[in-house]
Amino acid sequence: MFPPFGTASWELYSATGSAYLRKKPFFGRAVSWLGDIVVVELARLLPAPLVGTVLRDLGATVIKIELLPKGDSLRGTALFELLNRGKRSVAVPPDQLSRLLEGLLPKADVLVTNYRPETQASIGLSPEKVLQAYPHLLYVNLLGTPDGRPGHDLNFLAESGVLDRMRPSPESPPLVPSFLLGDILGGTASALIRLLAALYRRTRTGQGAYLPIYLREEIFRWSVSLAHLHRLFGGQLPPPGSDFLSGALPCYRVYPTQDNRYLAVAALEEKFWQAFCEFVGRPDLQPYGKVMGDPYPHREMESMIRQRTWTEWKALLEGTAFCVTPVYTFEEVLTQPWVQEAWREGFLFFAPPDGPTPVPELGEAREWVEDRFGFLISGSH
Structure with a gap:
């Protein structure tokens, strides 16, 4: 059954072999949501x-x-x-x-x-x-x-x-x-x-x-993760750098590549960690994803990821869904196709409803304000 709003605002989306209808994103559209404000x-x-x-x-x-x-x-x-x-x-x-x-x-x-x-x-x-x-x-x-x-x-x-x-x-x-x-x-x-x-x-x-x-x-x-740790450990936070979201887990940390770039491994869910270990030919590491305090899985992961360059890992991971991604530089991000919708004349959160948006000169809107609001601005620029 089609969504009640009609197909004009929906699109067919496919990923990892499945297809379904999803609402088309409004991000990047020239919509004047607050046009009267x-x-x-x-x-x-x-x-x-x-x-x-x-x-x-x-x-x-x-x-x-x-x-x-x-x-x-x-x-x-x-x-x-x-x-x-x-x-x-x-x-x-x-x-x-x-x-x-x-x-x-x-x-x-x-x-x-x-x-x-x-x-x-x-x-x-x-x-x-x-x-x-x-x-x-x-x-x-x-x-x-x-x-x-x-x-x-x-x-x-x-x-x-x-x-x-x-x-x-x-x-x-x-x-x-x-x-x-x-x-x-x-x-x-x-x-x-x-x-x-x-x-x-x-x-x-x-x-x-x-x-x-x-x-x-x-x-x-906004410190939700800290509040979670505080409750989880009975009111006592583990030392910085030793909790499961700051690098203590082999399945959730950043690893250096052969050329001293980085790979972000965030395979917290068991299915992702298991699939990644199988994919890279290290099923022996599958039991160690959430083991804390043991240097062995960290050492093995570091050694394995250092066997390839950042570019090689990027190519190898293309199209996969393990929650493992290369760490991009900001300059590299600017070349990505998805960025073009978000990058216009600098950072834009949404596409302006009336096109290009110049930077105002000091006091340039005096006459517009006087006409719009019905009073004279004395002593202005």
């Missing part, structure tokens, strides 16, 4: 502006407020280009900020900031005051901690307990991750989840909300 962004650095970037890619109109004379401190950098393509810039001197907000917020749906409590109050953006004046508004504020003290990704990973687990062994220092887990997962992703839920709620109730996002607390909430 207006976002005012008064934020800097990465996590909060990235919220606006994703909303923009989903079709929202994002008005970026910049303070004269220089505007955003990231202007002229590659990061500014990635974060601000397609947004509309309006620039005013600091003493005109309050007046600008008074003109924008009555018709805005979302306000995104990253200000400490004392700064919020000093510029008239205390949550109580804002929601009293604009009860429809969804007000998102991203901070590292509730008190708003300065910090960066590494600080909040450290305070959340996550950084300590990023150690190859109990004697090793924590690794410094270049993927900004705290900023992007604890900040941007957490804010977007809450905000999109609040937008849905507002369609039913008409009520706005203040949505404070604290990176340290959110990183801790």
